[in-house]
Amino acid sequence: MNAPDPQKPIDLRSVKTACGTCSLVQLCLPLGIGKDDMELLNSIIKRRRPISRNGNVFCLGDNFHALFAIRSGSVKTYTITEDGSEQITGFHLPGEIIGLDAISSGYHPCGAKALETTSVCEIPFERLEELAETIPGLGRQLLRIMSREIQSDEELLTLLGKKSAEERLATLLLSLAQRYGERGFSFKEFHLSMSRNDIGNYLGLAVETVSRLFSRFQQQNLIVVHNKHICIEHLGHLQAIAGYTGSPPVVNVDANAGACVGGKR
Amino acid sequence: MNAPDPQKPIDLRSVKTACGTCSLVQLCLPLGIGKDDMELLNSIIKRRRPISRNGNVFCLGDNFHALFAIRSGSVKTYTITEDGSEQITGFHLPGEIIGLDAISSGYHPCGAKALETTSVCEIPFERLEELAETIPGLGRQLLRIMSREIQSDEELLTLLGKKSAEERLATLLLSLAQRYGERGFSFKEFHLSMSRNDIGNYLGLAVETVSRLFSRFQQQNLIVVHNKHICIEHLGHLQAIAGYTGSPPVVNVDANAGACVGGKR
DNA sequence: CGGTCCCTTGATATTCATCAATATCAGTGG
DNA sequence: CCACTGATATTGATGAATATCAAGGGACCG
Numbered sequence: 001m002n003a004p005d006p007q008k009p010i011d012l013r014s015v016k017t018a019c020g021t022c023s024l025v026q027l028c029l030p031l032g033i034g035k036d037d038m039e040l041l042n043s044i045i046k047r048r049r050p051i052s053r054n055g056n057v058f059c060l061g062d063n064f065h066a067l068f069a070i071r072s073g074s075v076k077t078y079t080i081t082e083d084g085s086e087q088i089t090g091f092h093l094p095g096e097i098i099g100l101d102a103i104s105s106g107y108h109p110c111g112a113k114a115l116e117t118t119s120v121c122e123i124p125f126e127r128l129e130e131l132a133e134t135i136p137g138l139g140r141q142l143l144r145i146m147s148r149e150i151q152s153d154e155e156l157l158t159l160l161g162k163k164s165a166e167e168r169l170a171t172l173l174l175s176l177a178q179r180y181g182e183r184g185f186s187f188k189e190f191h192l193s194m195s196r197n198d199i200g201n202y203l204g205l206a207v208e209t210v211s212r213l214f215s216r217f218q219q220q221n222l223i224v225v226h227n228k229h230i231c232i233e234h235l236g237h238l239q240a241i242a243g244y245t246g247s248p249p250v251v252n253v254d255a256n257a258g259a260c261v262g263g264k265r
Numbered sequence: 266m267n268a269p270d271p272q273k274p275i276d277l278r279s280v281k282t283a284c285g286t287c288s289l290v291q292l293c294l295p296l297g298i299g300k301d302d303m304e305l306l307n308s309i310i311k312r313r314r315p316i317s318r319n320g321n322v323f324c325l326g327d328n329f330h331a332l333f334a335i336r337s338g339s340v341k342t343y344t345i346t347e348d349g350s351e352q353i354t355g356f357h358l359p360g361e362i363i364g365l366d367a368i369s370s371g372y373h374p375c376g377a378k379a380l381e382t383t384s385v386c387e388i389p390f391e392r393l394e395e396l397a398e399t400i401p402g403l404g405r406q407l408l409r410i411m412s413r414e415i416q417s418d419e420e421l422l423t424l425l426g427k428k429s430a431e432e433r434l435a436t437l438l439l440s441l442a443q444r445y446g447e448r449g450f451s452f453k454e455f456h457l458s459m460s461r462n463d464i465g466n467y468l469g470l471a472v473e474t475v476s477r478l479f480s481r482f483q484q485q486n487l488i489v490v491h492n493k494h495i496c497i498e499h500l501g502h503l504q505a506i507a508g509y510t511g512s513p514p515v516v517n518v519d520a521n522a523g524a525c526v527g528g529k530r
Numbered sequence: 531c532g533g534t535c536c537c538t539t540g541a542t543a544t545t546c547a548t549c550a551a552t553a554t555c556a557g558t559g560g
Numbered sequence: 561c562c563a564c565t566g567a568t569a570t571t572g573a574t575g576a577a578t579a580t581c582a583a584g585g586g587a588c589c590g
Contacts, residue, residue, distance in 0.1 A: 079419060085427060102412070103408050104416060105413075129401075129405060129408075132404065133401050133404070139394075143394075143407070146365075147368035147370075148370075151374050154366060154375060158352040160469065164578095165577075196536075196538095204426035204427065206578070206580075207537080208538080209578060210537095211537060214537095227586095461568075462568075471546070471547050472568090472570095473546090476570050479569095480570075480571085492569090
């Protein structure tokens with residue numbers, strides 16, 4: 001069930017113990033804070049026992065009291081629309097923080113469900129805020145993480161607003177490839193922990209369309225698909241499909257626009 | 266070129282525009298911080314001269330050095346995709362903070378352009394971070410604002426991923442109505458500062474579709490349209506179209522799922 | 531081994547984009 | 561005030577992309 005780990009980048013035992021020895025430290029909350037401070041952060045974090053597939057990390061509507069960092073496994077976050085259908089808002093891999101959208105309202109506008117057996121670190125938010133007052137680097141990193149989340153949501157907006165079905169799936173595959181790569185796994189060969197249904201839901205497509213696209217991509221020798229196992233054969237070509245036309249993006253189209261108010265370019 | 270110097274103590278203009286007397290204080294950054302602290306915050310904020318229609322608040326790719334709060338007018342934020350086309354990521358009204366997506370990378374992944382004559386407050390980010398270390402409430406409010414942004418992006422994702430053209434336009438109209446209402450304007454009658462093109466772009470629809478929908482909504486007596494002036498005639502019906510089916514949304518569909526790990530409901 | 535769920539593939543339907551023509555609006559200058 | 565121009569908006573006709581419906585095939589699990 002678990003993804004293959006070719007280089008064994010993650011020693012499970014050490015991951016279990018503390019942020020200081022967690023291999024995800026470069027991706028996660030403690031990035032850029034000192035050893036002593038890390039110890040403090042470590043002391044407020046609760047490591048929970050693994051959640052099995054389809055288990056909830058938190059539920060839609062839950063009171064917000066903590067953020068969660070994914071230690072291993074993977075998670076989908078989703079909302080339920082007024083008519084009862086689900087919209088998946090993200091797939092999350094180890095090192096990513098979920099629950100950020102709940103800070104403002106005090107309850108979770110999204111639910112989070114494990115796609116496979118998953119361990120998470122629970123980070124009580126009040127204590128995190130207290131800590132951030134004494135560790136400036138921590139507050140900064142939290143802002144950076146939230147900013148990155150906003151940025152990635154914006155990319156997803158573009159995907160849903162402008163891209164064709166082909167472009168959408170190619171973009172998702174490349175995103176997963178890159179993120180697996182950043183985590184020490186192979187970027188060209190990985191396991192999809194989510195169902196076709198989830199993929200379609202996330203990309204705003206019908207399941208059938210997703211299925212057809214996988215078939216088409218395979219026919220074109222872009223990828224090899226075996227159930228949930230994906231192998232990317234032609235990264236460049238896949239990037240081309242995802243929207244890298246190769247043509248240089250024209251940044252400032254309108255010549256008549258005034259200069260920017262805020263700042264030098 | 267430069268904004269009026271906020272340091273001068275009893276300059277009428279600065280008094281007029283200071284956070285302490287700004288009508289947007291309930292919506293904006295200073296919410297929930299004390300009078301003295303407000304003065305501090307006020308001292309780092311630069312008020313810029315108005316930007317005329319189509320002028321840039323900041324440009325795509327600019328180095329990030331400040332957030333901007335909208336004081337009056339309205340702004341669209343947008344990215345340019347690889348193939349050179351624009352995707353609008355948001356319309357922003359007074360009291361809203363833009364530029365949050367630039368914190369993590371240090372440059373602006375979105376541009377921001379005035380839809381009409383617009384004034385903004387420039388909030389240098391480094392100084393804001395310094396200040397947040399001494400004013401805990403400020404850091405908290407910043408997190409809340411970012412969280413709200415994430416939440417609203419997620420709603421937009423649902424809109425683009427699941428909703429029909431009709432639902433999308435109705436949702437946008439209701440969102441604008443509500444936000445104008447919160448700002449003390451009429452919620453049932455307002456002026457669209459953006460073009461049909463912008464609306465279509467934002468909603469992931471062709472201009473022609475938007476135009477047809479306006480016509481159809483008007484035929485159905487839901488709204489009255491005069492160019493850019495909108496009057497909502499049947500709020501309830503519009504809400505129904507936007508997705509409020511009236512049927513209670515079933516929150517926890519799956520009975521077999523495990524209990525939530527994080528927290529009590 | 532049988533049942534269930536998930537995935538795939540084909541045929542048809544629908545929504546919305548695109549193309550094209552006209553209409554309206556906002557400036558500009560005579 | 562009017563005529564002129566370019567941008568913006570509306571409306572109709574057509575087509576393409578993708579959803580929906582339907583059926584069969586395969587994987588996983590007890």
